[in-house]
Amino acid sequence: MSPIVANIIVAVVIVALLAVAICIVHRQKKRDRADNAPSCNEKYRFNGCAGCPYAGHCDKKR
Amino acid sequence: MPTIALIGNPNSGKTTLFNQLTGTTAHVGNWPGVTVEKKEGTCNVGGEEWTVIDLPGIYSLSPYSPEEKLSRRYILDARPDLIVDVIDATNLERSLYLTTQLSELGVPLLLALNMQDLLKRDGVEIDTEQLSRMTGCPAAEISASKGTGLEKLIGLAKTSVEGHVVPACPLFSNEVEQWLTKIIADDYLHVIPAGRPPRWAAIKLLEDDELFAESMPAPPPAFSAMMAQARASLRKTYGDDAESVIIDQRYQVAERISDACVHAIKQGRKEFNLDTILTNRFAAIPLFILIMAGVFYISIQLVGGLTTEPLEYFFGEWIPIHLGGLLDRWGVIPFLSGLLIDGIIAGVGSVLTFVPQLFVLFLLLSLLEDCGYMARIAFIMDRIMRSLGLSGKSIIPLVIGTGCSVPAIMSSRTIEHQKQRELTVLVTSFIPCGAKMPIFALMIGAFFPDRWYVAPMMYFIGILAVVVTGLLSRRLDKHKEQNAFIMELPRYQVPTLKNTWLQTWERTRGFLIKAGTIILLSSAIIWQMQSYSFTFRAVDPTNSMLATLGKIIAPLFKPLGFGTWQASVALLTGIAAKESIVSTLSVTLAGAPLSSIFTPHAALAYMVFILLASPCIAAISAMSKELGGGKKLVKALAWQTGYAYIAALLFNLLGMLVL
Numbered sequence: 001m002s003p004i005v006a007n008i009i010v011a012v013v014i015v016a017l018l019a020v021a022i023c024i025v026h027r028q029k030k031r032d033r034a035d036n037a038p039s040c041n042e043k044y045r046f047n048g049c050a051g052c053p054y055a056g057h058c059d060k061k062r
Numbered sequence: 063m064p065t066i067a068l069i070g071n072p073n074s075g076k077t078t079l080f081n082q083l084t085g086t087t088a089h090v091g092n093w094p095g096v097t098v099e100k101k102e103g104t105c106n107v108g109g110e111e112w113t114v115i116d117l118p119g120i121y122s123l124s125p126y127s128p129e130e131k132l133s134r135r136y137i138l139d140a141r142p143d144l145i146v147d148v149i150d151a152t153n154l155e156r157s158l159y160l161t162t163q164l165s166e167l168g169v170p171l172l173l174a175l176n177m178q179d180l181l182k183r184d185g186v187e188i189d190t191e192q193l194s195r196m197t198g199c200p201a202a203e204i205s206a207s208k209g210t211g212l213e214k215l216i217g218l219a220k221t222s223v224e225g226h227v228v229p230a231c232p233l234f235s236n237e238v239e240q241w242l243t244k245i246i247a248d249d250y251l252h253v254i255p256a257g258r259p260p261r262w263a264a265i266k267l268l269e270d271d272e273l274f275a276e277s278m279p280a281p282p283p284a285f286s287a288m289m290a291q292a293r294a295s296l297r298k299t300y301g302d303d304a305e306s307v308i309i310d311q312r313y314q315v316a317e318r319i320s321d322a323c324v325h326a327i328k329q330g331r332k333e334f335n336l337d338t339i340l341t342n343r344f345a346a347i348p349l350f351i352l353i354m355a356g357v358f359y360i361s362i363q364l365v366g367g368l369t370t371e372p373l374e375y376f377f378g379e380w381i382p383i384h385l386g387g388l389l390d391r392w393g394v395i396p397f398l399s400g401l402l403i404d405g406i407i408a409g410v411g412s413v414l415t416f417v418p419q420l421f422v423l424f425l426l427l428s429l430l431e432d433c434g435y436m437a438r439i440a441f442i443m444d445r446i447m448r449s450l451g452l453s454g455k456s457i458i459p460l461v462i463g464t465g466c467s468v469p470a471i472m473s474s475r476t477i478e479h480q481k482q483r484e485l486t487v488l489v490t491s492f493i494p495c496g497a498k499m500p501i502f503a504l505m506i507g508a509f510f511p512d513r514w515y516v517a518p519m520m521y522f523i524g525i526l527a528v529v530v531t532g533l534l535s536r537r538l539d540k541h542k543e544q545n546a547f548i549m550e551l552p553r554y555q556v557p558t559l560k561n562t563w564l565q566t567w568e569r570t571r572g573f574l575i576k577a578g579t580i581i582l583l584s585s586a587i588i589w590q591m592q593s594y595s596f597t598f599r600a601v602d603p604t605n606s607m608l609a610t611l612g613k614i615i616a617p618l619f620k621p622l623g624f625g626t627w628q629a630s631v632a633l634l635t636g637i638a639a640k641e642s643i644v645s646t647l648s649v650t651l652a653g654a655p656l657s658s659i660f661t662p663h664a665a666l667a668y669m670v671f672i673l674l675a676s677p678c679i680a681a682i683s684a685m686s687k688e689l690g691g692g693k694k695l696v697k698a699l700a701w702q703t704g705y706a707y708i709a710a711l712l713f714n715l716l717g718m719l720v721l
Contacts, residue, residue, distance in 0.1 A: 007395055007398060010399070010402060014401060014586075021579040021580075021583050025580060
């Protein structure tokens with residue numbers, strides 16, 4: 001195999017590995033954010049979410 | 063798409079049923095409190111996709127705990143098409159209390175009588191038809207762990223949803239019923255929020271349920287006067303407040319149904335009660351120490367001793383020799399071959415070396431959970447936890463923390479008192495998570511191969527840090543909050559193959575994904591940073607940008623015994639993921655032995671520092687969310703790192719004398 005082709009193959013393999021890793025991390029992050037959305041804290045719900053630490057980030061997305 | 067909500071008492075098998083119905087792999091444990099938030103999945107019912115919701119375990123729908131609030135709010139707001147009440151058939155009477163409340167919600171209800179296998183073993187039978195008649199709900203006998211009776215359950219679910227048959231509500235005494243009729247007839251009941259059945263609303267108003275009252279406009283004076291009269295009348299008749307009267311009458315209904323439906327068919331098998339030993343006040347703690355020491359000895363020392371060497375040879379020598387030789391023959395430039403072999407493969411390989419021992423560790427922990435021992439640990443530790451200013455519930459995050467700190471920190475949400483919750487968030491990451499294990503295995507394999515006690519010692523140093531932090535916080539805290547933690551001890555059971563495999567695989571899979579993503583990326587970056595200078599010229603590693611950065615922070619760690627740039631840089635990369643410490647050491651040492659930068663006592667101090675210092679970025683983010691970020695987070699991280707520094711310093715000095 002010519003050195004140019006070999007270098008291209010190795011470079012493509014490395015880039016592919018890195019790209020796949022970045023994609024998985026990105027997807028995982030998105031899923032984690034959705035999974036970890038805390039439940040609406042009822043205590044603050046009747047006050048328009050004022051003072052709630054999860055406001056805007058909870059499963060109600062208020 | 064129709065929606066089914068699974069609800070029931072803690073540890074009644076809801077998540078096991080959820081996994082069976084949806085084919086998912088949600089975490090199941092033979093101890094209460096595993097499900098903190100609701101989980102969602104889909105199930106195929108006669109070719110149609112149905113949504114299945116797994117709700118946290120609750121004993122009642124009274125809004126006293128976050129789990130109860132979450133479950134009640136979900137059913138009332140989301141109005142599922144069917145509620146499946148998962149009942150521990152071996153405890154029918156207690157489970158029926160919740161059933162009496164669920165039947166008032168105006169949603170079709172299906173009873174899943176779970177744990178039929180255990181019921182038969184006890185020599186008990188439930189008359190399902192009689193139960194259906196008395197509750198007005200269809201009932202199916204199932205065993206979620208064995209997967210039996212599920213077809214019948216699904217069939218009944220379909221019929222219930224299609225027929226929209228609402229169960230019969232339990233009847234209270236004549237006087238209570240008369241008052242309920244009057245309340246329902248009042249004009250004020252016309253303003254109840256959507257989805258709340260009038261009878262349920264009337265009961266809540268009579269009970270003086272605060273949460274429900276908040277959702278209603280202020281009552282007119284005439285209605286308030288009628289309620290006061292009703293409560294006074296009930297107090298006069300029963301000698302108790304209205305809420306207690308209704309609770310008591312619900313229990314009477316549950317008892318009546320249970321008495322009519324449960325029959326003993328033969329003498330139950332007498333079993334030796336393991337708890338006489340495992341929760342014995344004198345033997346419990348030594349046994350717990352012995353069991354955990356055994357777990358770490360088997361996984362780290364025994365399995366690690368057998369598998370680490372061949373895997374190290376494979377990733378450290380076999381691949382570099384063969385793949386390196388091939389790339390050389392092909393004429394691949396040093397940058398690319400170095401990045402692939404010395405960067406990516408060396409980094410990822412160094413972490414993968416520890417997969418077998420981690421798999422065994424996760425397997426043993428899953429077995430302990432599934433057989434019911436972890437719940438006993440919570441019971442044993444409850445009093446200790448409370449004496450440290452923590453909640454009895456704090457044990458749940460601490461047990462989950464042996465897998466990963468992120469879900470562990472999140473599970474602290476069920477602790478009602480803010481101070482106790484914050485303290486639990488702070489101490490959870492002191493418990494060694496799966497990501498820290500490869501570092502311990504690496505160091506122990508290199509410096510303490512014959513000292514079996516070093517791995518379990520790390521676990522107990524973590525527990526000691528929890529104790530010290532708790533005691534100090536209790537001393538500083540003027541408002542000493544106490545709350546009772548009611549936890550039912552589940553039965554001992556033979557761990558099921560499926561549950562054990564699912565839990566072990568989920569944890570191992572998480573580790574493998576991290577190795578293939580974060581570790582791979584960080585190894586590639588670390589290799590480049592240690593091969594090039596800030597002017598992007600290929601240089602000797604000691605003059606690289608990584609070494610330059612490492613040398614700036616290394617003096618900080620000199621008193622701890624590991625003031626080299628390699629060890630310091632590894633600590634920095636460990637912030638991204640703790641496993642990165644192993645891959646960074648592997649890349650930066652480039653084949654040199656660990657003993658070239660560590661002495662045995664420095665290695666011990668290094669392990670202690672990693673164990674106790676601030677966790678990885680994912681756990682820090684979870685801490686930030688639970689603490690509300692800002693000052694509290696900074697304080698928590700400062701305490702963790704400061705404590706880790708002092709502890710590592712002590713171990714380094716102690717190690718100098720002993721090792």
